Amino acid sequence: MGPPTIKKLAMIGCGSMGGGMALLFAENGLEVSLQDPSKEAMDALKKSAEKQGLGEKTEEYTDYQSLCASLDSPKLIVFSLPHGDVGDTVLGGLLPYLEKDDIILDCGNERWTNTERRQSKCVTRGIEYIGCGVSGGYQAARAGPSMCPGGSDEGLDTVLPLLKKVAAKDKEGKSCVGKVGTGGCGHYVKMVHNGIEHGMMSAISEAWKILVTGAGLPLEEVGDIFENWDQSGHLSGTFLVSIGASISRTIDPSTGERVVLTVEDKVVQDITGEEGTGIWSNVEAIEHHIPAPTMATAHFLRLASADRQQRVDAQKAFGGEISQQKIDFKSSEDKSEFVESLRVAVFAACLASYIQGINVIERADKENGWNVDFAAVHQIWKAGCIIQSDYISELLSPIFTLSLEEVSSTSTSKAHTRNLLLQPHIMSLLREAYPHLRRIVAKATEKDWCVPALSATLEYIKYQTGTDLPTGFYEAELDFFGKHMFDRKGAEGSNELRTGAEHFEWKPAMGS
Ligand SMILES: NC(=O)C1=CN([C@@H]2O[C@H](COP(=O)(O)OP(=O)(O)OC[C@H]3O[C@@H](n4cnc5c(N)ncnc54)[C@H](OP(=O)(O)O)[C@@H]3O)[C@@H](O)[C@H]2O)C=CC1
Numbered sequence: 001m002g003p004p005t006i007k008k009l010a011m012i013g014c015g016s017m018g019g020g021m022a023l024l025f026a027e028n029g030l031e032v033s034l035q036d037p038s039k040e041a042m043d044a045l046k047k048s049a050e051k052q053g054l055g056e057k058t059e060e061y062t063d064y065q066s067l068c069a070s071l072d073s074p075k076l077i078v079f080s081l082p083h084g085d086v087g088d089t090v091l092g093g094l095l096p097y098l099e100k101d102d103i104i105l106d107c108g109n110e111r112w113t114n115t116e117r118r119q120s121k122c123v124t125r126g127i128e129y130i131g132c133g134v135s136g137g138y139q140a141a142r143a144g145p146s147m148c149p150g151g152s153d154e155g156l157d158t159v160l161p162l163l164k165k166v167a168a169k170d171k172e173g174k175s176c177v178g179k180v181g182t183g184g185c186g187h188y189v190k191m192v193h194n195g196i197e198h199g200m201m202s203a204i205s206e207a208w209k210i211l212v213t214g215a216g217l218p219l220e221e222v223g224d225i226f227e228n229w230d231q232s233g234h235l236s237g238t239f240l241v242s243i244g245a246s247i248s249r250t251i252d253p254s255t256g257e258r259v260v261l262t263v264e265d266k267v268v269q270d271i272t273g274e275e276g277t278g279i280w281s282n283v284e285a286i287e288h289h290i291p292a293p294t295m296a297t298a299h300f301l302r303l304a305s306a307d308r309q310q311r312v313d314a315q316k317a318f319g320g321e322i323s324q325q326k327i328d329f330k331s332s333e334d335k336s337e338f339v340e341s342l343r344v345a346v347f348a349a350c351l352a353s354y355i356q357g358i359n360v361i362e363r364a365d366k367e368n369g370w371n372v373d374f375a376a377v378h379q380i381w382k383a384g385c386i387i388q389s390d391y392i393s394e395l396l397s398p399i400f401t402l403s404l405e406e407v408s409s410t411s412t413s414k415a416h417t418r419n420l421l422l423q424p425h426i427m428s429l430l431r432e433a434y435p436h437l438r439r440i441v442a443k444a445t446e447k448d449w450c451v452p453a454l455s456a457t458l459e460y461i462k463y464q465t466g467t468d469l470p471t472g473f474y475e476a477e478l479d480f481f482g483k484h485m486f487d488r489k490g491a492e493g494s495n496e497l498r499t500g501a502e503h504f505e506w507k508p509a510m511g512s
């Protein structure tokens, strides 16, 4: 007997994402029971459902007992809730009405450790708890998002036919969903997706600012540049670039203003706690000893940006603003070459964000034993999600879809790894991009433009491929004051990740 067919489900949390997904499920023939304490969210959803002819397929329930009673067995209950305690409270309220084989599909950006804690709680009752990261924003929630589920095989087998039906489709019509692996890895991979997203978004925003304010190009022209970047070459099919073109061009019909020029320069959601994925993905990178400077620097820019008043006060204390100077072009060729370098530099930062994020997933997978299916992740990131990039997806294809044995036969190190830093076809692109990135960072530095993700990527490439780093002197200082040991240059085993074999008595310890 195959997995049961799901004909009804409940959506708990009917805001931007949950509301859109509720309508998507209803449109796909399901009866959807709704619950959300926000009258505003519920009224808006009911109105949209009526307008779209889905009123009959959706019904609001205000208590868990009647909500659960409205479903068939096994019950499928979808969460689209803020992360943290809310999910625990809702799960606690539902548990008395849940039975063996019922499924919770948590589609929020939940922290993977919370997911695994809830999985342990549910498993004792035979209830499946699937952590399913969802990407693409509220438009995709309604039209078909990219979906990243992780959990037990039984639970995944039951929900997958439904998810395949509603998820985003790639150019070949294949659904952007798959069984990612066990435990909390669905939420983990989605969390890292957001870390990558932050690195990419920072680099793209830095480039946008240079074009608009630095070079003083009209927004219409910047929209055209972004559209060109999205159409072919290294940034082709990059969602964040394509929306950058629309954002540059959009005019508010009621005021005639370019909307983007009215937007204050602060990103607050890490600090207000609305979202946690940026914080967690960087913490994970550090805890797993993965250098992820493009992701991390993007995060620090967001953190610094959030408290605008502090920046205003710091500027006063600093003695005034650092005056960013105009970038002038000597000729139209000079301008075209600069814009081309900027395009390649942004690509390098996007690719570096992917490298860093994938390295975090690979390391965490090994440590947690989730058995992440990288081919599924590749498919999930193909369309519908925010980090979607056709060009990068092609580059990842052999690394994600081959077995580790096959990957090792193509990588320089012959190691069984998906570490993109060891893949010649990836690294040769970073090598080609390097002079462009250096040109942009040098120009931005000379003119005082703010390029944290781009410059962090430049340094990343330097230190990840360097074999004569300043850390020789660093290591000497450590040994001088702390007797932390070092390896002698060229000594046997000195390339190994191990505590150094030698100490030099730089200054003997003596009483005063
Ligand atoms: N927005 C986006 O682009 C994306 C968001 N996500 C994730 O999806 C989840 C939902 O996000 P989003 O839709 O944007 O957020 P919203 O705030 O729009 O929706 C969340 C809804 O959950 C409701 N809620 C709070 N507590 C409960 C409860 N106990 N029972 C039922 N409903 C409750 C909220 O009501 P109230 O307002 O009254 O608290 C709100 O209406 C989050 O985890 C988010 O990180 C994932 C991908 C994209």
Ligand SMILES: O=C(CO)[C@H](O)[C@H](O)COP(=O)(O)O
Pocket: 109, 134, 135, 136, 137, 194, 197, 269, 270, 275, 276, 277, 278, 386
């Ligand atoms: O998950 C998402 C996209 O993938 C959501 O849009 C999320 O709200 C983005 O927030 P943050 O930038 O803080 O991760």
